[in-house]
Each structure stands twice: as C-alpha cells, then as structure tokens.
Amino acid sequence: MPRITYIEYNGTEHTVDVPVGKSVMQGAIENNIPGIDADCGGECACATCHVYVDEAWLGLVGLPTPGSQEASMLSFAAVTQPDSRLSCQINVTQAMDGLIVRMPEGQH
Amino acid sequence: MSDQSRHIVIVGGGHAGGSAAAVLRQLGWQERITIVGEEPLLPYQRPPLSKQWLSGEATEETLWLRPEKFYADATIDTRLGLRVTRIDRAAKTVTLSDEVMLTYDYLILATGARPRKLPLPGSDLHGVLELRTVADAEALKAALTQGARLAVIGGGYIGLEAAASAKSLGAEVTIIEREARVLARVACPLLSEFFETFHRDRGAVIEVNAQVAGLEGEGGRITGVRLGDGRVIPCDAALIGVGAVPNDELARDAGLSCDGGIVVSLEARTDDPAIFAIGDCTRRPLPLYDRMWRLESVPNALEQAKQAASAICGKPGPAPEVPWFWSDQYELRLQIAGIPFDATDIAVRGSVAEGKFALFHLGADGTVLAVEAVNASMEFMGGRRIIQRRKKLSRAQIEDMAVSMQQLAA
Numbered sequence: 001m002p003r004i005t006y007i008e009y010n011g012t013e014h015t016v017d018v019p020v021g022k023s024v025m026q027g028a029i030e031n032n033i034p035g036i037d038a039d040c041g042g043e044c045a046c047a048t049c050h051v052y053v054d055e056a057w058l059g060l061v062g063l064p065t066p067g068s069q070e071a072s073m074l075s076f077a078a079v080t081q082p083d084s085r086l087s088c089q090i091n092v093t094q095a096m097d098g099l100i101v102r103m104p105e106g107q108h
Numbered sequence: 109m110s111d112q113s114r115h116i117v118i119v120g121g122g123h124a125g126g127s128a129a130a131v132l133r134q135l136g137w138q139e140r141i142t143i144v145g146e147e148p149l150l151p152y153q154r155p156p157l158s159k160q161w162l163s164g165e166a167t168e169e170t171l172w173l174r175p176e177k178f179y180a181d182a183t184i185d186t187r188l189g190l191r192v193t194r195i196d197r198a199a200k201t202v203t204l205s206d207e208v209m210l211t212y213d214y215l216i217l218a219t220g221a222r223p224r225k226l227p228l229p230g231s232d233l234h235g236v237l238e239l240r241t242v243a244d245a246e247a248l249k250a251a252l253t254q255g256a257r258l259a260v261i262g263g264g265y266i267g268l269e270a271a272a273s274a275k276s277l278g279a280e281v282t283i284i285e286r287e288a289r290v291l292a293r294v295a296c297p298l299l300s301e302f303f304e305t306f307h308r309d310r311g312a313v314i315e316v317n318a319q320v321a322g323l324e325g326e327g328g329r330i331t332g333v334r335l336g337d338g339r340v341i342p343c344d345a346a347l348i349g350v351g352a353v354p355n356d357e358l359a360r361d362a363g364l365s366c367d368g369g370i371v372v373s374l375e376a377r378t379d380d381p382a383i384f385a386i387g388d389c390t391r392r393p394l395p396l397y398d399r400m401w402r403l404e405s406v407p408n409a410l411e412q413a414k415q416a417a418s419a420i421c422g423k424p425g426p427a428p429e430v431p432w433f434w435s436d437q438y439e440l441r442l443q444i445a446g447i448p449f450d451a452t453d454i455a456v457r458g459s460v461a462e463g464k465f466a467l468f469h470l471g472a473d474g475t476v477l478a479v480e481a482v483n484a485s486m487e488f489m490g491g492r493r494i495i496q497r498r499k500k501l502s503r504a505q506i507e508d509m510a511v512s513m514q515q516l517a518a
Contacts, residue, residue: 030175032182034134039407041153045434045443046407047489069441069485076489076517108429 002097006051008035009105018092024101025049025088035103042088044069047077048107049087054100058083061090061099079104113139116420117202117210119192119358120218121145123153124387124409126173128216131417133182142185144192144204147241150176155406157245158269159436162252163276168242195362197380214382214420217359217370218413221352221388221404226261230323235330235345239266240352251345254278259333259343261320263290265435266349268303271312272437282313282341284333289316293351296448299467299480302460303437310438315341352404354389367391369402375425376416384419386412395428396495397449397477405433430495432488443488446478446495455506458484466491474500490517 001017004027008014018027028036028049037048053061063085064070070089074080087101116132118125121143129141129151145151152171160166169175179186187204194203201211223238225231237248248270252258256279260267263285271281283290289300290307304314319336323346332340354369365371365379369391376384376392387409391402411429418425433444440463448469458465466487469478475498479491490513494501505511 030178032130032133032174032178037410039410040434041155043434043436045441046432072485073489075486075514076493108427
C-alpha cells in the first residue's frame with residue numbers, strides 16, 4: 001500500500017498507508033491528521049483540503065487543469081502557491097508510494 | 109486511562125458530534141471521550157443522502173466521517189442506538205435511554221435538528237417520507253423506481269435535491285410549494301426563478317401557491333396529495349421537506365438558555381461553563397452580521413466543533429468564518445457565501461441564461477453581504493474573501509466581467 005507523508009505547518013510529520021483509489025484527502029481524514037478540514041467531504045466545493053505537493057512529486061501528481069473546478073477553487077484558497085492542490089482531487093496510485101505533502105498555515 | 113481521568117460526553121453522533129471527538133484528539137485531549145448517538149450508525153455525512161446515496165454511488169462506508177477503526181485507535185467510546193434522557197447539571201451526570209448513568213467533566217450537546225412535521229390528515233400512511241437519516245434515505249431510494257410518481261412537499265434545498273435525483277432515476281416528480289416560488293425562505297426571487305425553470309425543463313411539475321390539505325391513501329398506502337383547491341396530485345410516495353426544528357428539549361429541560369436553538373457563545377459554550385452545544389441545535393453569534401442566528405450546515409457544525417474543542421483544550425479558537433452552504437442539483441452547483449441580512453441591492457455577475465452566474469447581495473452602503481454562485485466557483489471563493497473583509501463594491505464593478513474576481517477581491 002502506498003505510504004504518504006503529511007507534514008503539518010508546525011513541522012509535525014505523519015506517515016500513513018493510504019489504499020490505492022482513495023484520495024490524499026481521505027488518507028488524512030481517516031487517520032485524523034490535523035491540518036486538512038475537508039468540510040464538503042470531497043466534492044471540490046470548499047477548498048479546505050489544500051496541500052502543497054513536494055517538489056520531487058509535482059511531475060507525477062501534476063497541477064490542476066487550467067479552468068477546472070479545482071483551479072477555480074484554489075485561486076482564492078488561503079495562501080496558495082504554485083505547488084498547491086486540493087487533496088480531494090488527488091487519487092492515490094501505487095506510483096505515489098513515498099509522496100510528501102505539506103499543509104498550509106490554515107484552511108480558511 | 110484510569111477511572112480518575114476526566115470525561116467528555118458528546119450527546120449526538122452526527123457530523124457535529126463526530127467531528128468534535130476527532131478534533132479533541134487532534135488538539136491533544138488524551139482523556140476519556142464518549143459519543144452517545146441515537147442512530148445505530150457511526151457518525152456519517154448527511155449531504156450525500158439526497159444525492160449520491162439515492163443514485164447508489166455512496167455506501168455506508170463512504171458516508172462515514174471516520175472509519176470504524178478510528179474510534180478504537182483513538183479510544184473514543186461510542187454508545188449507539190441510545191438517547192440521553194436527562195442531564196443533572198449539579199451532579200454532572202447524564203442518564204441514557206438504557207438507564208445507564210455517565211458522569212461528565214464537559215458535556216457537548218450535538219443533538220441536531222429534526223424534520224418539521226406537517227399536521228396533515230394521512231401523515232401516517234405508508235409512502236409518506238422525510239429525509240434526514242440513512243434509514244429515511246433508504247426508504248426514499250426504495251420508492252424511486254423507474255416510472256414511480258414522487259410528490260415533493262416543500263420546494264427547499266432538500267426537496268429540490270431529492271427531486272433532481274428522483275428525475276435522474278426515472279421517477280416522475282411534482283414539487284408542491286406553499287409560497288409563490290421555490291426556495292422562498294432561503295434565496296432571492298431571481299435565483300428561485302432560475303431553479304424553477306431548470307427543474308421544469310428537466311420534466312418536473314412545480315405547483316406554487318399550493319396549500320396541502322391532506323394525504324390520500326388506500327389500504328394504508330399513499331395514493332395522492334390533496335391540495336387546498338381540491339385537486340389531487342396522484343403519487344406513489346410523498347417526501348415532506350418543509351424545514352427542520354432544533355432538538356433543544358434536553359437543554360431546555362436542564363434549564364439552559366434556549367431561543368429557537370441552544371444559545372451559545374463564540375466558544376460554543378452554553379450558560380453552564382461545563383456544557384457546550386454545537387451544530388444545527390444551536391443559536392450562535394454571527395460576528396460578521398452582529399446577530400444571533402441558527403445555521404443548518406456542515407461548515408457550521410465543523411466550526412463549532414473546533415470552537416468547543418479549542419475552549420476545552422485551552423487553545424485559541426478558530427478565526428470566525430463566513431457562513432457558507434452548497435447544493436448540487438443535476439449539473440448545477442450552487443455555492444452560497446454569507447447571508448443577505450438587510451441587503452438592499454443585487455448585482456448579477458455572469459450569464460443567468462447560460463447557467464453560470466453569481467448574485468452579489470449588497471447592503472445600503474455597498475458592503476457585500478452574500479454571494480449566491482451557480483456554476484461559478486471563482487465568484488464563490490472570491491465572494492467569501494470579499495465578505496470576510498467587509499469590502500464595499502459598486503454594482504457596476506461587480507457586473508463588469510472585464511474586471512477579474514482577483515481584482516474585485518484585492
């Protein structure tokens with residue numbers, strides 16, 4: 001099962017197994033990792049599951065499609081960066097074993 | 109954990125109660141937590157019940173807020189299928205419906221709301237449904253067979269979402285609304301008109317200004333809805349969605365201050381310092397709008413869960429949020445930021461005809477109070493920021509699509 005490392009804004013690391021097919025957001029919620037709120041439950045409606053994808057993984061994970069719902073939501077999420085994604089929109093694949101994401105200071 | 113450790117009892121196993129338990133553990137509460145839930149299920153998400161649950165895309169497991177394993181790992185005790193029948197504030201105990209008594213150091217009331225009942229003749233007929241729980245949704249799903257006729261009493265969000273799902277599943281739908289337009293209590297006339305047209309175009313029949321006089325049946329099953337003008341709308345099932353009332357009786361009986369919901373502070377604390385209340389059952393301050401209000405939404409449940417957990421753990425509370433809501437109907441995504449209290453003008457950004465627009469509700473001084481966005485997430489997100497900052501904008505600025513949302517929100 002792919003292992004994903006979530007790093008809180010304060011630096012605390014959480015490394016957990018996330019089954020293939022779940023989203024990166026679900027991996028955080030199911031393991032009660034602080035820093036990802038996911039108010040809407042994964043519907044891409046709220047932008048409270050915002051993460052920064054580690055540079056080494058950006059190529060594999062990719063950026064949101066320009067003009068997509070995710071891109072629109074992210075354009076006003078708290079403290080966005082060029083490596084910002086909504087974690088509910090990243091579906092975990094076997095190739096993501098080792099993925100590192102960091103959480104922003106806040107989701108609201 | 110010894111028996112001497114402190115104990116937080118959460119009354120209610122819905123979105124608010126389940127989230128409070130999870131956030132308490134995130135914030136470092138290491139002592140006892142018990143959730144008492146009336147439904148026989150672990151805390152789950154209700155929004156998919158009118159949508160993905162009916163279409164079969166959601167399962168019990170995908171509804172869960174947290175997987176079963178979480179509660180064991182986090183040593184959160186769940187007492188499901190039970191109600192709290194009494195709070196003894198002096199002794200700091202609650203009594204459950206199985207007569208078991210629990211002592212608490214902190215109590216979190218997350219008792220939610222229940223569908224408002226209509227005192228109609230025939231309400232007890234089979235096929236008369238409401239939609240709040242998984243059990244309700246299951247009964248509705250069973251009724252939505254190809255060609256079945258569903259009468260939806262009440263043109264609010266629940267009714268419209270269920271109507272959209274029912275049509276998509278091949279049922280015939282009639283929406284019966286007492287007011288002159290659907291969404292009358294929660295949206296402006298322009299938005300009501302847009303949704304009415306959309307639903308009619310998809311084949312739903314909408315009856316407005318329609319009083320329901322009674323429900324007719326045969327052999328104990330519903331056969332039709334009788335209107336005030338004497339007409340009968342034939343149906344195989346009727347879904348009643350006419351709002352919700354807060355479950356504040358337990359708090360009332362315990363002498364806590366209630367006013368159409370349990371009155372709480374921005375820490376989600378009641379007038380008893382050891383008792384908090386969160387979610388649909390509360391009447392809470394809205395700092396942005398300088399008033400007390402009762403919100404029925406998932407974001408509100410989560411915000412108040414954080415407020416209560418932060419106060420109990422001695423951490424700073426979350427920054428106040430702009431209230432927000434969403435509703436999915438067919439391919440329409442409605443996202444609403446803020447509440448248009450005392451709004452005097454509406455600016456329309458985008459194209460209503462193309463189904464991609466946002467309505468900005470403005471106060472007399474031009475302050476943006478609320479944004480209702482249809483398939484316009486950028487306007488919703490930008491609107492949230494604008495409202496948070498109490499920014500003033502003119503109608504001309506908002507309606508000029510040459511001005512980007514980034515510029516408007518800057």
